[in-house]
Amino acid sequence: MAHLPPAHGGRAARRGGSSWHPTDYLRVLYKRRWVAIPGFLLVFLSGAIGSIRTVPVYEARTQLIIEKDARRATSINTVLEDRDSWYQDDFYPTQYRILQSRTLASRTAAAIEGGLPERVPPASSLSFSLSSLLGGAVSAVADMFGPGPVPAAGGEEPAAVESAARAALTSRIQGGIVVVPIRNSRLVEIKFQSPDPEFAARVVNAHAEQYIEQSLQFRLEATSQTNAWLNTQLEEQRRLVEESERKLQQYKEQHNTVSVDDKQNIVVQKLNALNEQLVQARIERMNREVQVNAIRELRASGESLETYPAIMNSPVVQALRADIAAKEAERARLGTQYGPAYPAMRELATQIERARRDLETEVSKVAAAIEADFETALARERALQQSLDQQQRESLGLDRRMLEYAALEREALSNRQLYENLMARAKETGAAADYRGTSIQVLDRAEVPRVPVLPRTQRDLMLAALAGLVLAFGLAFGVEHFDSRIKLPEEIKTHLGLPFLGMIPTFPGGDESGEAPLLSADAPPAFAEAIRAVRTAVLFSSAEEGARSVVITSTGPHEGKTVVSSSLAIALAQAGQRTVVVDGDMRRPRMHEALDRSQEPGLSNVLVGEAALADALRPTSVPNLTLLAAGHIPPNPVELLCSPKYADLIAELKKRFDWVVIDAPPVMPVTDAAVVANSASGVLFVVGAEMTPRQNAAAAVEQLRGANAKFIGAVLNRVNVQRHSYYYSPYYRKEYGKYYQRAANRA
Secondary structure (H helix, E strand, O other), X not given: OOOHHHHOOHHHHHOOOOOOOHXXXXXXXXXXXXXXXXXXXXXXXXXXXXXXXXXXXXXXXXXXXXXXXXXXXXXXXXXXXXXXXXXXXXXXXXXXXXXXXXXXXXXXXXXXXXXXXXXXXXXXXXXXXXXXXXXXXHHHHHXXXXXXXXXXXXXXXXXXXXXXXXXXXXXXXXXXXXXXXXXXXXXXXXXXXXXXXXXXXXXXXXXXXXXHHHHHHHHHHHHHHHHHHHHHHHHHHHHHHHHHHHHHHHHHHHHOOOOOOHHHOXXXXXXXXXXXXXXXXXXXXXXXXXXXXXXHHHHHHOOOHHHOHHHHOOHXXXXXXXXXXXXXXXXXXXXXXXXXXXXXXXXXXXXHHHHHHXXXXXXXXXXXXXXHHHHHHHHHHHHHHHHHHHHHHHHHHOOHHHHHHHHHHHHHHHHHXXXXXXXXXXXXXXXXXXXXXXXXXXXXXXXXXOOOOEOOHHXXXXXXHHHHHHHHHHHXXXXXXXXXXXXXXXXXXXXXXXXXXXEEEOOOOOOOOOOOHHHOOXXXXXXXXXXXXXXXXXXXXXXXXXXXXXXXXXOOOOOOHHHHHHHHHHHHHHOOOOEEEEEOOOOOOOHXXXXXXXXXXXXXXXXXXXXXXXXXXXXXXXXXXXXXXXXOOOOOHHHHHHOHHHHHHHHHHHHHOOEEEEEOOOOOOOOHHHHHHHOOOEEEEEEEOOOOEHHXXXXXXXXXXHOOOOEEEEEEEEEOOOOOOOOOOOOOOHHHHHHHHHHHHHO
C-alpha cells in the first residue's frame, strides 16, 4: 500500500509524484464504496445489535474504613521464627488481597446461600439456547428408552449438588468482587456487578460483614494462642509449687526441723531479705515479660498496640483516639459534598494524618517504656540472684540442715508467688479475649441500584462505528492494493515507462456496431475529443520528415485497439492527412467491419501475389482515408509479415500516403505485433482500463522493446468516466463533453 496514494493521484503526479493529497484517498474510497459500505454496516450493525441485546448489569457498592489494627493475625510460631516481620509496611495491600480471597468469598456465599438466587434475565425474547435444544432432545430420547438414573441413597447426590452449587457461587462472588482503594484516605470501596440488582447489593453487604467477622476471628485466634501459652506456663508453675512444697514437707518429717527465727542469725536474715527482694524482682520481671510478650504478639499478628490495656488506658492515647474519631467523622460528613481537593477536606486530611502520627508516636513511647521497664527488671533480678548466690557461698559454714530447710522454704514460697502471679495474668488475658471491638467500620451500606451500568449503548455504538470505519478503510484500500489492473495514467508511467498520450472514455457498442466510433451517429463528444487529443500527440511525436507509420497494438484481445486504430485514422484524415489504415491482424480481422468495406482482396492477397496493391486499396466514406483490409486469412501470418514483400509494401504505402496506421494483433498471444513494430516509425500501445494486469502489460512492452520497437506512447482506453466520475475527476471534466455535445447539435 505504500505506492497507493501517489499511484492514484493525478495531482500528486503533477506535483512531482512524491506528494499526495487527501482526495487521492477519497477517490479510492469512492470507487470501492460497494466493498467498504457492506463491511462497515456488518460491523456497526453487529455491535449495535449486540449492545441492544446485552442484559442490563447493575453495580452495587459499599465503603469501609480500615484502620491498621485490623491486620490479619499470624501464629505465634511464625512470630518466633521471624520477629523482623513485625514492622513490614504491607498492611493495606494485604487487606485488599484478603477482600478478594476465595476464603472470604466462600464465607459470603455461605451467608447468602439461603436467600433468593441470582436472577439473570434472557438477552432477548428472540434468543434461543442451542444447548437447551440439544438437552431437550437428549431428554426425549432418554425417556423413550427408559427412566432416568435413580439418585443415590442417603442424600449423597443432593449433597454433591449443593457442594457444586456452593463452589459455583463462591467463584461467582470471587470473580465479581472489585476492591477500589480511595487515594489519600483509609477508605476502601467494594463493588459487585450482577444482572440482579438486589443480588448485587446483598453480595456486597454480606461480603463487608464477613470481612469484619473474619478479622474478629483472626484477633480471637491470636488472643487464644496467648492464653494457651499462659496456661502452659501456669500448669508448669503449679507442678513446681507442688514439688517444692512436697520436698519441704519431707524434709520436716525426716529431720524434725522447726522454723528458724530470722533474728537468730544475721546471715539467715540477709538470705531471707535477698530472697524476698529476688522474688519481688522476679515477679516484676515476669509481669513486664508478660506485657512485652503480649506487645510483641500483637505486633507479629498484625494487631494494633492500641488495643493492649496498658497502652489503651493511657490518657494521652485515649485523647488522641477520640480526636481522630471526631475528625474522621467530620471528613466523612464533608466527603458527601466535596471532593478530596476541597481546602477543608485537605486540611482535615492533614490534621488526621498529624494526629495519627502523634498517636503512633505516643503508642511507640508507651511500648518502649514497657520494654525498658522489662529490661530494668531483668537486670535487677540478675543482680539480686548474683547477690543471693554470693551470700549463700558465705553461709557455707552455717548449719547445713538449717540452710537446706531455709532453701526449701524459700523455693516453695517463690514458686507459690509466681504461680499466683501467672494466674492473675491469665485472668487478665481472658478478659481481653472477650473484647469484641474492631476498627473496621462500614461507612455506607450498599443500596439496591436503580440504574444499570451496562450496556453503555452510546459508547458501544461509537466503538462499533469506529471498528466499522477501520474495516471499511481496510477493505477499500486492501482491494485496491491487490487489484493489479491498470486503472490510471500514472500507472502507465510508473509500471510501463511509457509517455501517456490520452484517456479515451468507453463507447458502449462501439466494437460491435459494425462501424468506427467516429463514424457512428451516437458517438459521444467526449470520445471524439479524446481521439483528437491522441491525434495531436501522435502528430507531434516525431520531427522526422516524410510519411510515418504507426503500429497500434495491446497486451491482449478486447482492449479496443481496433476502435483506437480506426478512430485515429479517421481523425488524421479529418485533419487533412492522407491516411491509409492497414489491418495487420490477419488472424482476427475487424477493420473492414469498422469501416464498412469487404475483407478481400487485402494485405494477405497482396503479399502472396494474388492481387495488386491498387486493387486492394479501397477508399472509405471519410475523405483522405483509405483501407487496406486483412484479406484472406492465411495459415502463416507471421511468415508473411516477416517477408521482404511486406517491407516493400509499407515503403510503397509511405510514398502514396502521409500516415500509415497499422492495426496489429495483441502482443502476448502471438508474435505478429513484435514483427510489425520493428519496421514501423512508432508504436502506440493501447491499455484497457481495469482490464489488463500491470505485470502482463509490462511483459508485453518488454517484448516489444526486445524487437527494437520505437514507442510513441500509450493510451488508456475504455475508461468508464460515468461510473467512476469522481475517481477520474483529475483527468476528465464532463462540462467539456456538454460543450461539444451542444456544438454537435448546432451543427
